Amino acid sequence: MNVTKVSDDTYLLSVNVENILFEGLWEIPNGVALNSYIIKGEKTAIIDGVCGWDGVPESLFALLDKLNIDPKSIEYLIINHMEPDHSGWIEDFKKINPNFKVVCSKKSAELLDAFYGHTENVTVVTDDDTLDLGNGHILKFVEIPNVHWPDTIATFDTLTGTLFSCDAFGSFGNATESNYDDMLKSDDIDFYENEAVRYYANIVAAFSMPVKKAIDKCSALPIKIIAPGHGIVWRENPNKIIEDYIRYASYQKGPAKEEITLIWGSMYGMTEKAVNYVVKVLEEENIKFNVHRVPEVSWGTVLASAWNSTGIILAMPTYEYKMFPPMAAVLEELGKKKVFGRKAFRFGSYGWSGGAQKELDEIMNKYCMKWDFIEPVEFKGSPRDEDLQLIETRIRDLVKEVRNAVNS
Ligand SMILES: Cc1cc2nc3c(=O)[nH]c(=O)nc-3n(C[C@H](O)[C@H](O)[C@H](O)COP(=O)(O)O)c2cc1C
Ligand SMILES: [Fe+2]
Ligand SMILES: [Fe+2]
Numbered sequence: 001m002n003v004t005k006v007s008d009d010t011y012l013l014s015v016n017v018e019n020i021l022f023e024g025l026w027e028i029p030n031g032v033a034l035n036s037y038i039i040k041g042e043k044t045a046i047i048d049g050v051c052g053w054d055g056v057p058e059s060l061f062a063l064l065d066k067l068n069i070d071p072k073s074i075e076y077l078i079i080n081h082m083e084p085d086h087s088g089w090i091e092d093f094k095k096i097n098p099n100f101k102v103v104c105s106k107k108s109a110e111l112l113d114a115f116y117g118h119t120e121n122v123t124v125v126t127d128d129d130t131l132d133l134g135n136g137h138i139l140k141f142v143e144i145p146n147v148h149w150p151d152t153i154a155t156f157d158t159l160t161g162t163l164f165s166c167d168a169f170g171s172f173g174n175a176t177e178s179n180y181d182d183m184l185k186s187d188d189i190d191f192y193e194n195e196a197v198r199y200y201a202n203i204v205a206a207f208s209m210p211v212k213k214a215i216d217k218c219s220a221l222p223i224k225i226i227a228p229g230h231g232i233v234w235r236e237n238p239n240k241i242i243e244d245y246i247r248y249a250s251y252q253k254g255p256a257k258e259e260i261t262l263i264w265g266s267m268y269g270m271t272e273k274a275v276n277y278v279v280k281v282l283e284e285e286n287i288k289f290n291v292h293r294v295p296e297v298s299w300g301t302v303l304a305s306a307w308n309s310t311g312i313i314l315a316m317p318t319y320e321y322k323m324f325p326p327m328a329a330v331l332e333e334l335g336k337k338k339v340f341g342r343k344a345f346r347f348g349s350y351g352w353s354g355g356a357q358k359e360l361d362e363i364m365n366k367y368c369m370k371w372d373f374i375e376p377v378e379f380k381g382s383p384r385d386e387d388l389q390l391i392e393t394r395i396r397d398l399v400k401e402v403r404n405a406v407n408s
Pocket of ligand 3: 083085086166167229230
């Protein structure tokens with residue numbers, strides 16, 4: 001856990017969380033930072049709270065100590081979003097300072113009661129409401145519902161131009177002492193960009209429409225700094241993360257990047273033979289591609305990769321008259337996260353009846369995914385030369401379609 005200065009009277013307190021599945025579900029190989037912010041006007045406010053994984057509240061109080069802030073002097077707790085990764089320490093904080101006031105949206109207030117039974121001293125704010133902390137720090141609230149829960153707001157400090165954007169503009173990846181874009185090298189920025197896509201695809205992808213609305217709404221503000229609830233703070237070039245998020249949201253319907261994601265699974269290596277052949281064809285085509293075997297590779301990684309890719313190749317056998325089950329599970333997740341409008345191709349092995357294709361069609365229809373499929377290739381048992389030739393032709397067609405979609 002660390003503390004750094006964001007801007008005048010404004011501090012970032014971060015705790016890194018590792019070795020868990022985020023939301024009990026998403027693998028986070030590089031961890032995730034949970035960010036809280038302190039603003040010291042004549043009155044002190046804390047925005048969002050980092051929760052228990054790090055021995056909080058003790059470590060939080062140690063950080064406050066570094067800033068010479070007595071927890072009792074924190075008058076306002078601003079909850080941008082009631083999800084426990086932002087508010088989980090409220091119970092502990094209550095023990096130290098029972099007199100704080102909560103500022104949050106109407107929906108957060110309801111959730112606060114439901115999750116923690118907290119109802120006292122709650123001020124409900126809505127669009128354009130303000131809170132004056134003194135010394136020029138007038139905070140303005142912006143409702144950004146469904147980024148990521150229906151309760152979410154962003155808080156804007158009109159003095160420093162800092163938008164405390166909560167889950168919007170966040171990324172995975174642990175925080176360091178240099179948790180600011182102006183302190184990072186371009187390699188680090190690339191690292192965080194990958195972490196941002198992964199975060200976006202796993203956490204907010206399904207809410208891409210609300211993300212677009214939130215960006216439109218926040219664009220009206222004179223933003224100088226973006227200070228999200230997760231990941232790095234954008235001080236030098238806040239527009240970068242705004243533009244990145246606009247781009248990520250646009251990937252929902254496709255086209256996305258000029259990339260192909262190949263997702264495959266195989267029981268006895270028959271489909272795998274064709275996968276190995278396809279990898280060589282893709283190398284020859286000189287297009288960027290990512291290969292993920294299911295169930296070995298986690299959903300979160302496959303999802304992030306598919307989110308970025310305009311083309312998707314699925315390779316799986318038939319299993320008990322249906323699709324190889326881990327592939328079906330991943331595709332269901334892609335459907336729920338609304339990975340729509342991809343250029344796609346599927347091939348795979350079967351023994352006697354087939355059935356994988358039928359389930360694939362069902363999933364595509366169920367989630368209205370509108371993937372534009374090239375005719376599939378199914379082969380009985382091991383792929384023959386003619387099967388591989390046909391697959392090769394279709395892969396090359398797919399690559400053309402991907403390039404056309406991205407460049408037209
Ligand atoms: C548990 C199991 C269930 C299967 N169910 C079916 C089936 O319902 N219909 C079918 O045509 N083939 C079925 N097969 C045969 C496989 O689709 C076939 O062996 C195929 O070559 C497997 O490809 P792979 O080696 O890439 O996994 C099944 C195979 C196994 C091991
Ligand atoms: Fe959230
Ligand atoms: Fe969050």
